[in-house]
Amino acid sequence: xxxxxxxxxxxxxxxxxxxxxxxxxxxxxxxxxxxxxxxxxxxxxxxxxxxxxxxxxxxxxxxxxxxxxxxxxxxxxxxxxxxxxxxxxxxxxxxxxxxxxxxxxxxxxxxxxxxxxxxxxxxxxxxxxxxxxxxxxxxxxxxxxxxxxxxxxxxxxxxxxx
Numbered sequence: 419x420x421x422x423x424x425x426x427x428x429x430x431x432x433x434x435x436x437x438x439x440x441x442x443x444x445x446x447x448x449x450x451x452x453x454x455x456x457x458x459x460x461x462x463x464x465x466x467x468x469x470x471x472x473x474x475x476x477x478x479x480x481x482x483x484x485x486x487x488x489x490x491x492x493x494x495x496x497x498x499x500x501x502x503x504x505x506x507x508x509x510x511x512x513x514x515x516x517x518x519x520x521x522x523x524x525x526x527x528x529x530x531x532x533x534x535x536x537x538x539x540x541x542x543x544x545x546x547x548x549x550x551x552x553x554x555x556x557x558x559x560x561x562x563x564x565x566x567x568x569x570x571x572x573x574x575x576x577x578x579x580x
Contacts, residue, residue: 430473432473432475432494432497433477434474434475434476434477434494434497435477435480435484435539436477436478436481436537436538436539437485438478438538439460439461439462439463439476439477439478442463442537443476444538445538446465446537447465449514449519450499450510452465452467453465453467453468453469455470455471455472456472461478461482464476486539486540489540494541494542495542496542498532498546499545500548501545501546501547502547504547504574504577505577507545507546507577508574508577510545511533511575512575521533521534521535522542525566525567525569526565526569527566527567528555528564528567529548529562530548531546532544532546533546533569
């Protein structure tokens with residue numbers, strides 16, 4: 419029998435190498451709103467949503483003042499941060515727009531709606547919410563059919579007025 423990871427398994431946290439710890443905190447804590455849980459000296463920080471010990475670790479142990487990793491190399495494509503509702507995604511979109519922080523993309527994947535951007539170290543970041551499962555697109559045979567279509571940012575922002 420083939421082993422399958424238990425359905426309740428979740429990705430617990432990510433740990434990113436950054437060049438400048440304060441700059442990374444300004445982005446993840448100051449702009450995105452994560453809560454600082456602990457500074458580990460001057461070289462690492464642990465941040466979370468909702469008081470969890472940490473969802474994101476940031477460190478300069480091997481990367482202080484380093485240049486970003488090459489785009490065309492093996493490594494992390496992006497970190498995906500799942501928001502609980504569409505309105506929450508609209509709220510962070512407004513924060514990004516108000517801060518004039520550039521997006522690298524915005525997509526409707528049929529199963530989710532996503533905003534894409536890079537952190538100050540050029541690590542990819544996806545901010546998204548999952549649509550209710552009953553809205554996911556399936557073909558006639560019952561196979562999931564995810565897509566990449568343009569996300570209507572104005573409609574997403576209108577979520578704040580609903």
